[in-house]
Amino acid sequence: MDVKWLTKDELAAWVRLVAVVELLPGVLDSQLRRDSSLTSFEYYVLAMLSEAPSRTLRMTALAAQTNATLPRLSHVVQRLEDRGLVERASCPEDRRATNAQLTAEGWQKVREAAPGHVATVREHIIDALTPEQITQLTAITDAILQRLDPSETMTAMYRRHDEPGGA
Amino acid sequence: MDVKWLTKDELAAWVRLVAVVELLPGVLDSQLRRDSSLTSFEYYVLAMLSEAPSRTLRMTALAAQTNATLPRLSHVVQRLEDRGLVERASCPEDRRATNAQLTAEGWQKVREAAPGHVATVREHIIDALTPEQITQLTAITDAILQRLDPSETMTAMYRRHDEPGGA
DNA sequence: TACGATTACTTGTAGTGACAACTAAATGAG
DNA sequence: CTCATTTAGTTGTCACTACAAGTAATCGTA
Numbered sequence: 001m002d003v004k005w006l007t008k009d010e011l012a013a014w015v016r017l018v019a020v021v022e023l024l025p026g027v028l029d030s031q032l033r034r035d036s037s038l039t040s041f042e043y044y045v046l047a048m049l050s051e052a053p054s055r056t057l058r059m060t061a062l063a064a065q066t067n068a069t070l071p072r073l074s075h076v077v078q079r080l081e082d083r084g085l086v087e088r089a090s091c092p093e094d095r096r097a098t099n100a101q102l103t104a105e106g107w108q109k110v111r112e113a114a115p116g117h118v119a120t121v122r123e124h125i126i127d128a129l130t131p132e133q134i135t136q137l138t139a140i141t142d143a144i145l146q147r148l149d150p151s152e153t154m155t156a157m158y159r160r161h162d163e164p165g166g167a
Numbered sequence: 168m169d170v171k172w173l174t175k176d177e178l179a180a181w182v183r184l185v186a187v188v189e190l191l192p193g194v195l196d197s198q199l200r201r202d203s204s205l206t207s208f209e210y211y212v213l214a215m216l217s218e219a220p221s222r223t224l225r226m227t228a229l230a231a232q233t234n235a236t237l238p239r240l241s242h243v244v245q246r247l248e249d250r251g252l253v254e255r256a257s258c259p260e261d262r263r264a265t266n267a268q269l270t271a272e273g274w275q276k277v278r279e280a281a282p283g284h285v286a287t288v289r290e291h292i293i294d295a296l297t298p299e300q301i302t303q304l305t306a307i308t309d310a311i312l313q314r315l316d317p318s319e320t321m322t323a324m325y326r327r328h329d330e331p332g333g334a
Numbered sequence: 335t336a337c338g339a340t341t342a343c344t345t346g347t348a349g350t351g352a353c354a355a356c357t358a359a360a361t362g363a364g
Numbered sequence: 365c366t367c368a369t370t371t372a373g374t375t376g377t378c379a380c381t382a383c384a385a386g387t388a389a390t391c392g393t394a
Contacts (some may be wrong), residue, residue: 003281003282003285003286004285004286004289005285006285006288006289006293009298009301009302009305010293010301012305013293013301013302013304013305013308014288014292014293016304016305016308016309016312017292017304017308018211018234019234019308019312019315019316020188020308020311020312020315021187021188021191021192022233022234022235023234023312023315023316024188024311024315025188026382027315029382039350041350041351044185058372059372059373060371060372060373066189067185067186067189067190068189068351069351069352069353070372070373070374071351071352071353071354071373071374071375072350072351072352073373074373074374074375075350075351075374075375076350076351078374078375079350091372094359094360094371094372095358095359095360096358096359096360096371096372096373097359097371097372097373098372098373098374114170115170118170118171118172118173119170119171121173121181122171122173123314124311124314124315125181125184125311125314126173126177126180126181127314128310128311128313128314129307129310129311131176133303133306133307133310134176134177134180135176135180136300136303136304136307137180137183137184137303137307138176138179138180138183139300140296140300140303140304140307141180141183141184141186141187142183143295143296143300144187144191144291144292144295144296145183145186145187145190146295147290147291147292147294147295148186148187148190148191148194148291149186149190193352196352206379206380208380225342226342226343227341227342227343235381236381236382236383237342237343237344238343238344238345238381238382238383238384239380239381239382240343241343241344241345242344242345242380242381243380243381245344245345246379246380258342261341261342261389261390262388262389262390263341263342263343263388263389263390264341264342264343264389265342265343265344
């Protein structure tokens with residue numbers, strides 16, 4: 001087979017990265033679920049909408065910005081619509097497309113949820129790192145993402161992002 | 168509320184990290200599922216057992232090494248047992264405890280799955296980074312893990328790990 | 335030595351995501 | 365124009381995970 005196994009250093013990085021990938025979602029989810037009755041994916045959907053012009057985005061664009069497949073997004077938006085946080089309407093210019101728009105209630109929900117979420121992110125990630133490590137992490141994840149999603153059908157949103165819920 | 172929002176640099180790192188956390192499991196899972204009919208979590212369970220003395224580990228220890236909760240592990244081991252890859256036996260020294268042991272078939276399965284998995288890890292992660300970045304990533308994830316799992320009930324296994332399936 | 339607390343797990347159930355199949359609208363080639 | 369193809373999204377089913385509750389053995393302590 002002629003396999004290039006991982007070196008000791010590579011393995012050390014890999015084992016830790018796997019642990020982060022495994023543990024991080026749970027930490028984010030439990031805070032948001034407890035304080036705002038949202039999963040972190042639901043939060044990101046609302047957050048992306050909150051930043052968009054007219055707080056409206058086509059499903060495909062929303063899927064790209066949240067790193068999700070369309071079926072997954074469709075189900076989640078369905079549930080958010082049932083809860084009155086989002087509304088869907090057929091797009092006039094292209095009637096295949098659907099626009100998802102944040103409702104007033106949804107906007108309120110993001111605004112309430114954002115501070116606690118950002119605090120959690122700070123506490124568990126950002127404040128654990130030096131400014132230099134933040135820069136390094138950006139370069140590292142950037143390099144990885146080019147391999148994970150070369151087409152960049154997802155992860156198309158690496159500019160903009162201010163506020164609120166931008167994190 | 169007085170929230171410390173993320174700076175531009177912090178946000179850049181965070182957005183990319185979230186994307187990695189969201190995309191990586193899918194990439195690993197689809198390769199393993201396609202080539203070996205295993206989820207990546209199932210693979211790690213088998214891999215940890217394959218490295219243990221007598222290819223046997225107590226459920227609690229196995230849960231720690233795979234960053235899983237006990238209920239989750241219990242269900243997964245149940246399924247692996249149904250497929251003949253693992254066997255469970257009550258521990259003689261402490262009859263509350265259960266030992267999970269890799270069967271011959273399970274051992275064979277890991278050995279077959281390991282090369283393809285390691286190749287995927289190399290291709291998508293390791294080979295995307297410079298040796299220096301590997302070192303940086305180790306330090307960064309190490310710092311994060313101290314915040315994500317301070318008690319280290321999970322992630323208790325940061326030594327050893329050689330081969331095969333160690334990655 | 336008895337009984338409350340803790341530890342080690344298992345089980346049941348409810349909610350989410352993945353995958354495949356489906357519908358409908360817009361292109362595009364002849 | 366017309367029909368095949370692509371694009372955009374939805375829906376259904378199944379598998380997996382989380383959470384809560386339950387069981388059983390061990391520890392601690394009085």
